[in-house]
Amino acid sequence: MSRAGRSWWGWAAGGLVLGLMGMCGPEASAAAVLEGRTLRYEDGAQLVWQRSYPAARGDLSGPLEVGGAVYLGVGPKVYVYSAAGRVLGRADLPGPVTTLDASGGVVRVSTAGDGYAERFTLAGGAGGVLVQERVVLPPDPAVTGWLLSAALAVPEAGVQAAASEDPTNPFLLLRLAGQRRAQGDSYAALSAVRRALGTSLPFPAWVQLAAQLDASGYPAAADLALDRARRDAASRGIDPDVPVGRTALAAYGNPSAYVGTLLNQNRLARAAAWMAYLRELHPRFEGGPALYERYAGILEAQGRAGEAEEWRQFSRSLRAGTLYNLGPDGLGSVRDAARLVTLTLLLALGAALAAVTLRAWRPQGLATRPLGGRLLGWLRRPLARARYVAVAYASLSERLLLTLLLAGLVASLGGWQWANLAGAALRAPALNIGTYGGGWGSAGLSDLNLRPGPDSALLSGLAAQLDGDDAVARQIYTAALPDACALNNLGAISQARGDEAQAREQYRAALTGRPDLGAAAFNLGLNPNTPDASFQRSYRPGQSRLCYPDQRSVTRAVTGDLSVTLRQALLNPAQVLTPAPGRSARLGWALLVAALLAAAMLVSLLLPRTPLTPAQARAPLVRALTLLLPGTGLMGSPWGGMLLLLWAAAVAALAPLAGGATFPALPLLASGALRGGLIAALTLSYFLNTVILLTAEVRHYRRSRWAARAEV
Incomplete structure (x- = not known):
């Protein structure tokens, strides 16, 4: 029923109830008076009854007398008393009652919230006092x-x-x-x-x-x-x-x-x-997956393995529609995976830069001496000093590897920031009360700054539709077409107003757009065997099944995808540093610095290489470092980059063993089998690096001997 229809019904029912109350009410001389926190009902000078309300029950509003009944707001409740002091009913409202009014012929109640207010219509019924609105x-x-x-x-x-x-x-x-x-x-x-x-x-x-x-x-x-x-x-x-x-x-x-x-x-x-x-x-x-697993474990311990597996299967079924189907807590896994990748790239980048810097250290010092030295040269002749940065002594392929590592670092830091933002947004209270709409929920939804698009429209349309405002919901859904969920919910509106043919056409269109859409299948009578369909049959029989957004849809509505975070970092750096739920200033600064370094490294590809003598390129410290950091001596080859990443990934994944970074959302890293594999990979990286370097040393020694013999 639309909001207008329910409002008309409430006015009519309320007027009838108030008229009946007036027929059997007391004499006009009787009146209810609120003195402090005591409600007194007096007939002239005679006290008929009284009620006292402790301060802990909240503010009092009223009293309001209509048709011989006394209405009193007590905190978030409205009590209705007869002339004899008997409780006729109680209305449960979503916030403290602020005003009671009967000027329109029906009793209207206003409630206050944090930055919003709601109004409700009260009417009598078989169960006592009824609130007409949702x-x-x-x-x-x-x-x-x-x-x-x-x-x-x-x-x-x-x-x-x-x-x-x-x-x-x-x-x-x-x-x-x-x-x-x-x-x-x-x-x-x-x-x-x-x-x-x-x-x-x-x-x-x-x-x-x-x-x-x-x-x-x-x-x-x-x-x-x-x-x-x-x-x-x-x-x-x-x-x-x-x-x-x-x-x-x-x-x-x-x-x-x-x-x-x-x-x-x-x-x-x-x-x-x-x-x-x-x-x-x-x-x-x-916290559902943890409780489901605990319950299944207890059942299994009692020999009820079938029931335990059924609960585990039910828990797994809830992963559908979540981020990458990882489950409700999948964003934690994405965040920790991004942290692991970030640590891997930092280790690889640090090792590569250390090798490049150490190799260029002596020639760089000689070249920058006429400019005032390594540091003062930046102040005296910055353009000339930029010609002798450490990466200028690296080959084009080495600089390309550094550029790719920095670009990967930007992406991983962006993914880390995106996971934090998305996780905080998905935990917003307005999205986690089991429904949408209502004054409190709508106020919270408007504070989320949803991104324009069908996913945001679905949230707003559902809030309006559930609150009974079908006209607004239809307008929002129409703007979101051809989204399948919006089509299904438009069909529900059509069916509610009696247009069965159009409703079925919209359900079919929704199911065609998304063959896995259970709501449309339910509305077409296909009887899908899903928990939401069973709930609809049991507790809302005869009603159309609405389509609710899954976690992926809500994530797109509140934060967008990873490209949105990266685009903000590149085009609007100030927004990356603006405080927001889930946004870390330190992570934002790291993202901006990584982006700047990646841009600078990309520009360095245009610099001509400053040559190194064979003695400088093969300094003893340089060779010792390349032996200690696998892959750093082979960065001119793609295989060297792969070896460097293999070493960095193994060290990063084993960091928790040394008391370093931890990845609680990646429990697989703590398994003994995987740790054994990581140690084997780390050992393999050192073995391959040593074999390759020894082979290179032998080859260099032979070439030196051949060159010496040729000179003789």
Whole structure:
């Protein structure tokens, strides 16, 4: 239903409810008055009832009297009381209530956020007070944990009175059940648990209640609470295709931490129920692969190898759509791979420059003496001094090798920076709450400075479509065509307005563009056997399946590819040094310096070579260095460059053994077999280098003897 349609329905339903309330309301002389933090309902001079609210519950807004009902905003909640003081219902909102208004004939509520505000329409219903618009709860424990905090703040002696005053808070009822159970009244305890399960709650509160029910010894009730959490989350647009960060999951009841507690207690039967909840609703939660592997390992240790392998296969299936299909944490592997390549190139470049510099040291000193020396020459006659830089004594092929090493260094540093930027962007809270849209999510999305293109349009269009603004979503998707995801979601809009023919045409076009698009296959009735399709069938039956962006698409939207980072470094150096999440100033400076050196080395290819005498080229220190650093004595040959890179790569990969650089996202480097292979490669590089140098020495000796004999 569009936002306009829902708004009309809310006004009509609200007007009807308010009219019914007015028919049975009290006399006009009765009024609700807020004195400090106490709500008093007075009939003239007579006090009918009153409620007090501790400061910890948040700011109070109102009261607002409409049709004999009293509305009061308490933190992120709106309570509705009858004239007799009975709680008629409670509305759960995404932020602290700021205003209550009924000037338009319906009750409108405003909530405040960090830099944004939202307005909602309240109406009556079978379950109490209903919020007509979509409510997306931000990952804020002050909002999602409000009911639990309010219940825990009540002293033990006041639990029964508090539960009577607010029967919509299930955590008070559960505390009351605990008291009755301790007194031996199991029937009253079960009755309180049943009343707790009969309340209306947002899904984070259901998860918190399920954990408490589990801990209190009511596993069947906990399973029921988890099922209601799934259904409420599905109705709010939470989807298994959208990742959930650790912070958001903690605010949504922290089910992964509770699974860890159950596993520590060896309560595998209960852990299975909670793992099923995570698998269905939040399969892509941060830290998921580690928990899946831990759970599979425990199952395997108990002889349940089939179940263990099934969980491992499920974890592997989540890699589809991630960066290079490496999994949710694939960017860490890319970053460490870039770091390893950077260290390799630095070692190779350092060794090559050391060999070139040492070989040119003596002739350079003699040549720069008339200019004032190696250092003062740059101040007195810089152009003439530039003629005698160390690389000027290197051959063209050696300078070409140095240029290629520097170009590779620029690319590896850029990849390192890109991985940092992409990782920080993908961890943005707005992209990790299990859905898109809502005031909090839309405000966070607008702060990301998304790159124009179909991937960014998909994020913005989904936010608008999930919030019920189909007109805006259609406009955004149309601009993103022929993107397959946009086509599928346009089909969902067409189907929602009753145009089945156009919807099926758009689904077919989307599936033609991307044959692996599960959402379009589901909408065409092909019944794909995927977790997201199963979730849609179970918890959103009869609704079209939306297409959500995968990790690769989101990465393109927030940072672009590696070429974007490199282009910024070359065309806009200031932006590379501008502070941003994931951007390191030191890495930015290193990238700029490497780019400048690569440009300078490229220019040096035009310099004529300054000749060296045979004695200078074969100085004892130079020959010792080429023996110590494999490949540096053979840089004029492509094989010398390959030998140099082989040596540098082996040394870089073995650096963790010496307590140097570590690569935690590349666990393969820590394996014994690979380390043995690296040591063998390092040994091979020294062996080949020694054999080649000895062969060259023998050849040089023979040529010298032949030359001496020829002179005689």
